[in-house]
Amino acid sequence: MKINWGTGIVLAFIGFISFIMYFVVTMSTDNKYNHDLVTEDYYKQELNLQNNIYKEENAKKLKHNITYKKTNRGILLIFPENFDEKKITGKVFLYRPSNKQFDFETAISLSNHNLLIPETRLLGGRWNIIVDWNYNDTPYRFTKEIIY
Incomplete structure (x- = not known):
């Protein structure tokens, strides 16, 4: 099966978005990364x-x-x-x-x-x-x- 240019671009975008979403979710939910505010109030x-x-x-x-x-x-x-x-x-x-x-x-x-x-x-x-x-x-x- 041949992949044309349009399919390759869509697959590249999906891969890139998946890569970014993985890091966003990992940084937001992992307890080892501390996200302290400068002050609470x-x-x-x-x-x-x-x-x-x-x-x-x-x-x-x-x-x-x-x-x-x-x-x-x-x-x-x-x-x-x-x-x-x-x-x-x-x-x-x-x-x-x-x-x-x-x-x-x-x-x-x-x-x-x-x-x-x-x-x-x-x-x-x-x-x-x-x-x-x-x-x-x-x-x-x-x-x-x-x-x-």
Whole structure:
């Protein structure tokens, strides 16, 4: 039996579509491929985007914003010295882009305007640090991408 050009093209299309569909189904259903979202509630976070922009603008108006140093004990966040450390409240969120299981959040508890994130909690690699903090009912936000 001879196969003409039209039949060959149709068979090639069917083969290609079958090949693509196999990979789509395999990637969608196999548990070994992890498809994590950046965040579980990204619609809710999108609604807070303008508030975050206001917080970052407030932080840019400061004479001295939060700074950080990598030490052998971890990451040291240094809050502005001209603020009363007892009035600073908020939280620090460390986000690991490569694996959400390493993400963690901690409340701000300052010692001499410093907050230490211990190196036992940090793996080597990229981290996004987000500090949402308040001072005298004024919200601020500090974000930084670091390699530890």
